[in-house]
Amino acid sequence: MAGPNPQTCPVCGVKILVGVVGGDRVLFSAGPPGTRARLYARVCQYVQKAGCINPSGGNQPPQANDYYKPDAPKP
């Protein structure tokens, strides 16, 4: 059986591990891995270019903390 299949979005430059148990894992350049929904919430919804491998955010609903919170207090 095949292991996770890494794909890199040529538009966003983010690597996605496809075929991971529990859903695809998105490897961000900073911070912990997340879901396609998080990638979409943070990057792809703003990019909207042909060639993006995550044009819809996958089938997992984005969580509230998937979005950037510009008004969050700095640590």
Ligand SMILES: [Zn+2]
């Ligand atoms: Zn993308």
